[in-house]
Amino acid sequence: MARRSAASYQLSLAVLAYLMEKPRHPYELGKVVRERNGQESIDYKHASLYMVIDQLRRDGHIEAFETVRDGQRPERTVYRLTDSGRAELRDRMRTQIATPAKEHRMFEGVLSLVAALAPEEVDELLTERATALAAQIARIHEHVDDDPSIHRLFHIEHEYRLGQLEAEATFVREFQQLIRDNTENFTTFWTDLRARVLTAQSEPPS
Numbered sequence: 001m002a003r004r005s006a007a008s009y010q011l012s013l014a015v016l017a018y019l020m021e022k023p024r025h026p027y028e029l030g031k032v033v034r035e036r037n038g039q040e041s042i043d044y045k046h047a048s049l050y051m052v053i054d055q056l057r058r059d060g061h062i063e064a065f066e067t068v069r070d071g072q073r074p075e076r077t078v079y080r081l082t083d084s085g086r087a088e089l090r091d092r093m094r095t096q097i098a099t100p101a102k103e104h105r106m107f108e109g110v111l112s113l114v115a116a117l118a119p120e121e122v123d124e125l126l127t128e129r130a131t132a133l134a135a136q137i138a139r140i141h142e143h144v145d146d147d148p149s150i151h152r153l154f155h156i157e158h159e160y161r162l163g164q165l166e167a168e169a170t171f172v173r174e175f176q177q178l179i180r181d182n183t184e185n186f187t188t189f190w191t192d193l194r195a196r197v198l199t200a201q202s203e204p205p206s
Contacts, residue, residue, distance in 0.1 A: 007043040012052045013096075014042050016061060016081065016089040023065045023080035026053055041157040053079065061085035107168075118194060119179045119187045126176050133169045137162060 011033070018024060018032050026049060033044045056062045057079070065080040081089070114122055140162055144155045152159075178186050 008048060008052055010042050011044065011048060012056055013089070013092055015049070015052055015056060016085055017093075019062060019079060019081040020086065020089060023078045025068065025076040025078045026050060027076060029053070036154060037157070041161060056085065059084075059088075061088050115190060115193060119190050123176055123179050126172050126179075130169060130172050130176075133165055133172065137165050137169070140165070 014033055014037075015029055018029055024032070030044065030046060030049050033042055033049070037044070053062070057064070061082060061084050062079045063082050065078045067075050067077055069075045117125075140158050144158050177183075179190075180187075182188055
């Protein structure tokens with residue numbers, strides 16, 4: 001299979017999983033992705049879905065099953081999983097569940113460069129981040145709590161994401177406290193380091 005972005009890879013995995021349940025046409029697949037994931041765990045775009053379906057068809061993992069028409073709506077092609085698709089789904093699911101992946105996240109990367117900004121500026125930005133994290137956490141809770149009749153199994157990825165967000169929110173609070181309390185001269189060292197760097201930059205070359 002050709003190399004693809006992480007987003008399209010996850011979307012294609014979702015298509016395979018939902019077609020394992022029963023044959024579906026693209027519109028129904030998109031509806032299931034939106035309803036079950038709230039676009040929190042899988043990045044869904046209408047155009048991307050059709051590209052993913054076409055790629056899976058060309059790879060032999062899905063095939064056209066039938067064409068249906070609902071009233072005056074255009075005909076829709078219903079797809080089903082092939083034996084190759086079942087094997088692909090199983091292999092990819094087993095790999096992703098069993099193998100921790102190093103995901104190079106933007107926040108982790110920028111933290112390694114955080115001394116480029118002043119501590120008080122970082123503190124302000126962390127407050128903004130904390131607000132954004134709280135909003136994301138509330139949104140996921142709202143999605144999960146929206147229909148209590150849905151079994152917990154179908155929300156388990158949201159529990160994982162909530163755990164990540166809540167852990168990050170805790171880190172942000174602790175980082176801010178570290179800056180504000182100057183624990184172990186943390187902020188003093190940071191400020192002095194920036195002062196030395198800025199002084200060195202202002203000196204004319206020898």
